[in-house]
Amino acid sequence: MTVLVNTAEGLYCPAAKAWIDPHRPVQRALITHAHADHARPGCDEYWSTSASEGILRQRLGQTINLCTLNYGEQQSIGDAQVSFHSAGHVLGSAQIRLEVKGEVWVVTGDYKRCSDPSCAPFESVPCDVLITEATFALPIYRWSDGATLARNIQDWWQGDRSRPSLLFCYAFGKAQRILAELAAIGVDEEVLLHGAVETVTRHYRDAAIPMVPSRPVSDIPRKESLAGRLVLAPPSAHRSSWMRRFPSPQTAFASGWMAVRGARRRKGYERGFVLSDHADWQGLIRTVKDSRAKQVYVTHGQNDVLARYLMEVEGIQAAPLAALG
Ligand SMILES: [Zn+2]
Ligand SMILES: [Zn+2]
Numbered sequence: 627m628t629v630l631v632n633t634a635e636g637l638y639c640p641a642a643k644a645w646i647d648p649h650r651p652v653q654r655a656l657i658t659h660a661h662a663d664h665a666r667p668g669c670d671e672y673w674s675t676s677a678s679e680g681i682l683r684q685r686l687g688q689t690i691n692l693c694t695l696n697y698g699e700q701q702s703i704g705d706a707q708v709s710f711h712s713a714g715h716v717l718g719s720a721q722i723r724l725e726v727k728g729e730v731w732v733v734t735g736d737y738k739r740c741s742d743p744s745c746a747p748f749e750s751v752p753c754d755v756l757i758t759e760a761t762f763a764l765p766i767y768r769w770s771d772g773a774t775l776a777r778n779i780q781d782w783w784q785g786d787r788s789r790p791s792l793l794f795c796y797a798f799g800k801a802q803r804i805l806a807e808l809a810a811i812g813v814d815e816e817v818l819l820h821g822a823v824e825t826v827t828r829h830y831r832d833a834a835i836p837m838v839p840s841r842p843v844s845d846i847p848r849k850e851s852l853a854g855r856l857v858l859a860p861p862s863a864h865r866s867s868w869m870r871r872f873p874s875p876q877t878a879f880a881s882g883w884m885a886v887r888g889a890r891r892r893k894g895y896e897r898g899f900v901l902s903d904h905a906d907w908q909g910l911i912r913t914v915k916d917s918r919a920k921q922v923y924v925t926h927g928q929n930d931v932l933a934r935y936l937m938e939v940e941g942i943q944a945a946p947l948a949a950l951g
Contacts, residue, residue: 658735678718
């Protein structure tokens with residue numbers, strides 16, 4: 627049975643009359659998480675996890691028609707049983723499980739397997755068909771744990787207190803993970819936030835995620851020196867006029883792409899920290915095996931590499947998502 631099909635708007639479940647993370651406005655959208663490439667405006671009806679609600683409304687509008695479910699809660703939508711299961715990617719992120727006439731399909735959305743103190747851990751969901759992302763599906767991608775990373779960031783920051791330390795990272799997910807990883811290794815010094823980071827961080831505070839104390843940069847009096855302070859900002863602020871507030875800063879970028887030699891230099895950062903909210907190569911393969919899926923479809927990034935590896939090495943039926951009718 628085909629539980630999901632490819633359409634111009636994205637993955638569609640005929641039994642639920644619903645699209646998953648549709649690219650265009652549709653009547654009913656099931657949203658894996660509130661990142662902009664997954665949650666787009668203009669749909670008549672949205673479904674998401676309860677933990678996504680605050681950020682989703684902030685991004686798509688307070689008045690969107692949104693129904694929420696807790697992780698694991700079963701809901702009938704049309705002829706499908708729908709539930710959301712933690713993806714370990716960002717606050718509220720979910721895999722979507724669809725069951726139609728006893729057949730179970732799972733769409734992972736974005737996910738990761740390593741522990742992250744800023745969101746719920748990934749949950750393995752057994753299924754017949756798994757649709758997995760493949761953003762970092764090459765064996766060169768292998769992440770170290772968050773504590774090691776937090777200690778590296780702390781050493782870099784504390785290593786030069788004569789100037790501000792500007793750490794660029796995505797405003798939703800990455801920044802809050804850094805605040806939480808720093809807290810987890812015992813840092814309690816206040817970190818300053820760019821406005822775009824601050825607005826998202828508030829939702830994490832509302833969810834009682836333990837993080838180091840933080841304050842918007844804009845709350846610091848102009849005449850006060852920012853030497854020795856750690857500041858988190860989105861990549862869009864790099865080399866913008868916002869940087870004038872920080873005389874001769876040391877700069878760094880935290881991203882999974884920092885694992886690629888040369889990426890840091892190309893973007894003009896002094897230092898790169900490899901930090902990803904996606905699964906690494908081992909994490910992707912482990913997830914496919916844990917799901918015990920008979921058929922796997924792969925989407926985003928290196929989908930052909932992962933599909934071929936699963937077929938040839940693991941003997942699992944796999945194909946890029948485009949192969950799904
Ligand atoms: Zn995402
Ligand atoms: Zn994504």
